[in-house]
Amino acid sequence: SLPFLIRLFPSVLTKFVYLNFLAFPFFVDFRRPELLVNNTISLYLTTEPGVTVGVWHTVPGSRAAEAQGKDQRWYEEALGDAHPVIIYLHGNGGTR
Numbered sequence: 001s002l003p004f005l006i007r008l009f010p011s012v013l014t015k016f017v018y019l020n021f022l023a024f025p026f027f028v029d030f031r032r033p034e035l036l037v038n039n040t041i042s043l044y045l046t047t048e049p050g051v052t053v054g055v056w057h058t059v060p061g062s063r064a065a066e067a068q069g070k071d072q073r074w075y076e077e078a079l080g081d082a083h084p085v086i087i088y089l090h091g092n093g094g095t096r
Contacts, residue, residue: 030042031054033058037056037058038064039058039059039063039064039068040056040058041057041072041075042055042056043055043056043057043072043076057076057078059075060083063078063083
């Protein structure tokens with residue numbers, strides 16, 4: 001009966017293969033990364049009208065003292081300096 005159900009409801013297979021309806025760890029506000037990761041802020045980029053992508057900007061430990069107590073503007077300016085930027089694509093879970 002499982003193949004028959006998958007044939008009738010292919011979206012169910014997608015949900016169970018990718019498990020993108022789960023957000024782990026549970027009950028964590030991913031919009032406030034400073035509670036989870038040091039020297040991190042949450043930013044939102046508008047890629048096209050009606051589409052907004054949430055990102056975290058984390059500065060490395062070597063700049064931790066410099067980043068302490070800084071606001072969002074400092075983090076945005078840090079993206080444009082000479083330091084390299086590493087982009088990590090986390091997957092399909094819908095959380096960062």
